[in-house]
Amino acid sequence: MSEVVLPRERIRPSGWWGMALFVATEATLFGTIFGTYFYLRLNTVYWPPPGIAAPRPLWPLVLVAALVSTSPVLWAARRAALRGRVGRARAGLLLALAVQTGYLAFHLLLFAQDLDRFRPEDSAYGSIYFTMLGAHDAHVAAGILLELWLLLRLLRGLTRYRLVAFQVTSLYWNFVNVLALLVVVVQLAGAR
């Protein structure tokens, strides 16, 4: 059998493996947080404790829908980049970035409003509630930084390396979007 270098349709770059494994460990991290939420809930009679209203579904659901909508935008932008249409790729990235930044700002606003209603120092419910939201916001912020960096690099044109960066960034964002959905579901369903 001769070893010939054949052009392969889908070579997974090392960077993809790196991000996929990172996502796996991050997923475990959030799994632990979700598990803790239900563990604490099952140990308590009142959840949320008396005096704290259960989270209302409207804004979190609207926000998460907006955030998830950036996944197809990023997918289209990456497709454009793969075809060498760097202008479209930049525009797509910019759009996604705008939605995500808006999401983060709005989310932090809700976070601050919640802090006025109850505090993490009050109860285990408050502790895990704010820890989960905070961890989620930190991941959104990290994703925004990744994308900002990518956008700045794309201003200087496309390279193979930047395409890998694009692939990796979209993978991370798909993960963050799934997490956003799970965070909302856990917090709404958990507090029934």
Add this chain to the structure above:
Amino acid sequence: MDQIWAHRPGLLGWLTTTDHKRIGLMYLFATLAFFAAGGVEALLIRTQLAVPNGHTVSPGTYDQLLTMHGVTMIFLFVIPLTTGAFGNYLVPLMIGARDMAFPRLNALSFWLFLASGIFIYTGLALGTAPNAGWFDYVPLALKQYDPGPNIDFFALGLILNGASSTAAAVNFIATIFKLRAPGMSMNRMPLFCFAVLAVAFALLFALPPLTIDCVFLELQRQLGFHFFDVAHGGDPLLWQYLFWIFGHPEVYIIVLPAFGIATSIIPTFAKRRMVAFPLVAMAELLVAFIGFGVFAHHMFSTGLATVTLIFFAAASMFVVIPSTIQIYAWLLTVTSGRPEFKAPLMFIGGFIVFFVLGGLSGIMFAAIPFDQALTDTYFVVAHFHFVIFGAAVFPLLGGLYYWFPKVTGRMYHEGWAKASFWLTFAGTSLTFFPMHIAGLLGMTRRVYTYEPGLGWDTYNLLETIGAFVLAAGLLVIAANLLVSRLNGATAGADPFFGGTLEWTVPSPPPAYNFAVIPTVTSPYPNWDRPEAERGGLVLEEGHETPASTVRDARLEEILDMPSESPWPIVLALLVAVAFVMLLASHGVVAGLFFGLAALTLGAWHLQEPES
């Protein structure tokens, strides 16, 4: 080729290196330094316990020594030594690659690890080292009962340490999946690499619960959150759950690389292939997998439901199966070969003896009533030291001798090596075996001292004598290797006629490892074909290594590898400062340093391989 892969000279070259061999060596020296510290702590503990009513150290210091001994040996010695030093140095050489998949991330792993070690030891230097045991149970570890910064050193230090190990795990998996030499399909991969792969996956999924646990603890201690106190709806058992979900896979993370080293040394000295090669590979992966399903056997005495206990007891017994497969495979390989009992193989012999002993006492604990009777006695201490010292560290000592000629190009002294084996073997047995009896006689673990007349005196004295014999054995090993490094006979590329690829390159290996990338046709490529036929790619144009497909290892692409970089050490430094600020409760300053770290990451990725 030499020019392309040349190192920057001097200290700066080491600080900015991305060469997996240099990083492996730095890991080795750092972990050995921590091993020495952990050993001194152990000797102080044993001196304190040598006679009843001893007062060598104060009770407060004793708590710190006990905790630091556990933390050091597990997080700063065994894991970074097996993955960081052995894994880093050997995996690329064994799979025919020129470096790890992410060379700069590899450097970052090392600097973060070093920072975490220095961070935790700063606590000891200030007299406020962690002091609630290596498992750090709440409520003892909460602010009310432990108001100093002791536990904060523990929790923040372990988060930092976990980040380092996670980065290393990602790197190992990507390296093993992507960078195997053409022809090295999964079923031809050395068993040591299977062990590292299993460990890397276990680390990836076991560390997050520990990290989250430590984050919860810090939030509760520093900001007044409530995760672990019943009064506000928390639960102290939550700490134990999350800790042991990490803590039991951790045991296999510690012991699996030792299995891998055993399966490297045995075939070489038995002069035959490993018996049941695929079964052993599967068993290594299976041990890591089942390791996740047994954690609650650390909690048999916490009042969990009986159904839960039975599940975990059954799973704990199940681990015996893959472990036994490996034991039989090792024994059969030795007995069906023509074994030559040189020092490395003798250490493996000691390892098998200790592993069987520690395994048998471990299986007893899977029986719930036995566990409930003997938990927290010295019987447990005896059990896990046979496993962790006897079974995990003995192969490491054997491995130090085995690969010493490869790393240094010189032979160790065989006579002294054998003497060091007998000393450490006798020392280990004498230290840990009497602990079984003391435990059965009711001696509880972690006690500061004890009254005379309980029947424990003789055993404790024997254990202390054993500890010093063991220390003498370890010093002989260190002296042997140091002297041999300077005066040893020249070893040549392949002094033992080993089967795997690292023996095909000169000793010490050149910076690029393989002048010609080998083509692999069997698990023991060095044994089946003369050197001339092994060749394949040359790749002398640049800083490059080939990448191949995950399963079959068909050549896929040629990767341009990054060379030395200042960013990893800068990033590790910034993150370490941020953690110090977190320890001092300066959240804003810490945030500033994390921001600088993010900027550093941006700068890190400005350099592209094509440019």
